[in-house]
Amino acid sequence: MRTANRSDVGRIRLVNEDRAWVAELPSGVTAAIVADGMGGHQAGDVASQIAVDTFREAITSVQAELTHEQAKTALCQAILQANEAVFELANRNEHYRSMGTTVVAALLLSDAGFIGHIGDSRAYRQRGDTLRLLTEDHTLVNELAKSGQISPEEAANHPRRHVLTRALGTEREVEVDLKGFSWMPGDRLLLCSDGLYAMVSEEEIRETLLDDALDLDGKANRLIELALEAGGEDNVTVLLIEHSGGDPGGEQPA
Secondary structure, three states: OEEEEEEEOOOOOOOOOEEEEEEEOOOOOEEEEEEEEEOOOOHHHHHHHHHHHHHHHHHHOOOOOOOHHHHHHHHHHHHHHHHHHHHHHHHHOHHHOOOEEEEEEEEEOOOEEEEEEEOOOEEEEEEOOEEEEOOOOOEHHHHHHHOOOOOHHHHHOOOOOOOEOOOEOOOOOOOOEEEEEEOOOOOEEEEEOHHHHOOOOHHHHHHHHOOOOOOHHHHHHHHHHHHHHOOOOOOEEEEEEEOOOOOOOOOOOO
């Protein structure tokens, strides 16, 4: 696997509340996470940092090779541990009351990938010329669009489009959306905060990932640049993982 991890505070915000981490575990599995924090008194960056640190500690403790079901379980448990850590600190410290964070995390085996997410940070898989969104935003506007109350065009510009219906750390119990997908040599996975896709169209993202003149670091840098050129209204984080080899055969995830 090849990886690239970039983050920028943007042109409006004073603090970068995004956090990200990616690594290959001793078992050979690649793990990654992007978190976009929220809360007053700079609590957003605390929430996202705790979420990433807790996830990293939980997932790096996984030593053995994983079956697909074990990978899903490990991913879910690591995110739930992060939820507990953020929630407990928020309850103990008045300055951190109601803080929380989005999270999108991945575990990548040689032939399969798994995404766990809460909130509106996203995961995309690029395979050949196709860019596929793997996550569904946990936002009020997305719920309205799904129910047909507003159109996709109205959703894109809705004044409450950033209102979350689910976040990590704001409640003691939280539901993690889990998704399995096929993962083959040549595929790329993009994890990002909403500071990217709110500023940069999916077509621009796709074209950047397909630009043969850029290596993986160059693609990540270019995506950040595009978000800043479009206004940089939020923190923006881009984490790219490229499947650089191996046998794509084997069991496929549900």
